Amino acid sequence: MEEEVEPFYRELPKVELHAHLTGSVSVATMKQLITGKPHLNIKHSMTTIRKGQQRTLDECFEVFKVLHQLVDTEEDLLMITKAVIREFAEDGVRYLELRSTPRVETKTGLTKRRYVETVIEAIRQCKEEDIDIDVRFLVAVDRRNGPEVALETVKIAEDYMLSSDGIVVGMDLSGDPTIGHGKDLLPALQKARNCGLKLALHMSEVLSQKEESELLLTLPPDRIGHGTFLHPEVGGSMSLVHKVRQQNIPLELCLTSNIMSKTVESYEKHHFLYWYQLGHPCVLCTDDKGVFSTSLSQEYQLAASTFGLDQEAVWMLSQQAINCSFAPEAVKEQLQQRWAEYKSQLNC
Ligand SMILES: CC(C)=CCNc1ncnc2c1ncn2[C@@H]1O[C@H](COP(=O)(O)O)[C@@H](O)[C@H]1O
Numbered sequence: 001m002e003e004e005v006e007p008f009y010r011e012l013p014k015v016e017l018h019a020h021l022t023g024s025v026s027v028a029t030m031k032q033l034i035t036g037k038p039h040l041n042i043k044h045s046m047t048t049i050r051k052g053q054q055r056t057l058d059e060c061f062e063v064f065k066v067l068h069q070l071v072d073t074e075e076d077l078l079m080i081t082k083a084v085i086r087e088f089a090e091d092g093v094r095y096l097e098l099r100s101t102p103r104v105e106t107k108t109g110l111t112k113r114r115y116v117e118t119v120i121e122a123i124r125q126c127k128e129e130d131i132d133i134d135v136r137f138l139v140a141v142d143r144r145n146g147p148e149v150a151l152e153t154v155k156i157a158e159d160y161m162l163s164s165d166g167i168v169v170g171m172d173l174s175g176d177p178t179i180g181h182g183k184d185l186l187p188a189l190q191k192a193r194n195c196g197l198k199l200a201l202h203m204s205e206v207l208s209q210k211e212e213s214e215l216l217l218t219l220p221p222d223r224i225g226h227g228t229f230l231h232p233e234v235g236g237s238m239s240l241v242h243k244v245r246q247q248n249i250p251l252e253l254c255l256t257s258n259i260m261s262k263t264v265e266s267y268e269k270h271h272f273l274y275w276y277q278l279g280h281p282c283v284l285c286t287d288d289k290g291v292f293s294t295s296l297s298q299e300y301q302l303a304a305s306t307f308g309l310d311q312e313a314v315w316m317l318s319q320q321a322i323n324c325s326f327a328p329e330a331v332k333e334q335l336q337q338r339w340a341e342y343k344s345q346l347n348c
Pocket residue numbers: 020021022023057060061064099100101102140142174175176177202205257261287288
């Protein structure tokens with residue numbers, strides 16, 4: 001499907017704000033990892049969901065377990081991070097916020113701090129290699145692991161926010177939405193916010209999270225991941241919609257991810273339309289470009305063809321994403337300038 005993307009969408013400068021590192025590993029990189037670890041006996045069908053296929057949410061989360069087995073050393077982590085950054089850059093992404101959950105691998109001596117340091121090192125190396133992309137890092141909390149791990153993760157994120165020259169900018173809350181409750185994680189998230197970390201939280205990814213979303217909105221988060229079931233038409237509420245709108249909290253929307261994991265019925269029924277029509281800031285993202293066999297340019301093309309957006313509207317979507325990023329103001333201004341230069345080249 002990748003090759004079907006029209007040049008306009010590839011050439012369009014893009015901002016990617018919702019990309020899980022492990023889920024973004026491409027088929028080519030996975031092949032390399034699988035070949036390097038034959039004893040694991042992993043097949044490709046276990047790591048990617050191909051076009052037209054669908055899986056339940058549970059099955060999707062099983063894929064991550066397999067992927068984590070394949071990436072269990074610092075060397076693997078450095079390699080995949082650099083590859084993912086390169087691929088986003090090749091797809092025309094000029095600003096990227098990668099998110100990842102620090103993991104311990106006792107067998108190989110990988111610690112959570114080394115995990116974060118390795119991702120930062122990969123980002124630095126890409127910068128030194130002059131890859132044309134500005135990359136930042138959101139340290140992720142997996143909701144499955146409960147409040148203590150969340151607090152530990154916040155401490156790690158805070159330390160690296162202070163020592164990574166602006167690479168660590170915030171935190172993500174993710175993981176299986178059917179497990180755990182946000183109320184237990186609220187103190188950790190509050191702490192993160194108080195120390196200056198930005199918050200990008202997965203919210204209302206499944207219907208049962210209505211009460212949790214009300215609670216998380218009191219923080220408030222700086223961005224919302226998915227927000228699939230926030231509005232009343234799908235079982236959310238006007239109260240949630242009002243709060244999101246009042247606080248102007250941007251939504252990170254991942255069309256293919258939602259369709260492939262069956263939380264949204266079809267592209268036409270995606271909640272992008274609801275929020276876009278309200279004029280609310282919506283940012284198109286990939287979520288897990290490797291697992292869901294997509295790319296950001298493809299997501300822009302899909303949104304354009306599904307919702308009848310012309311090139312000018314697509315351009316505005318991409319430009320608006322700059323302001324939704326966690327980049328410092330000066331960087332946002334530079335990006336705005338670059339976008340203006342691109343605009344005259346692209347003629348849209
Ligand atoms: C499975 C599915 C429906 C994917 C889309 N929706 C998602 N919802 C919540 N957390 C996610 C999603 N995709 C990836 N993640 C998180 O990202 C992790 C993989 O990236 P990483 O190891 O943190 O670098 C997963 O273990 C999970 O914690």
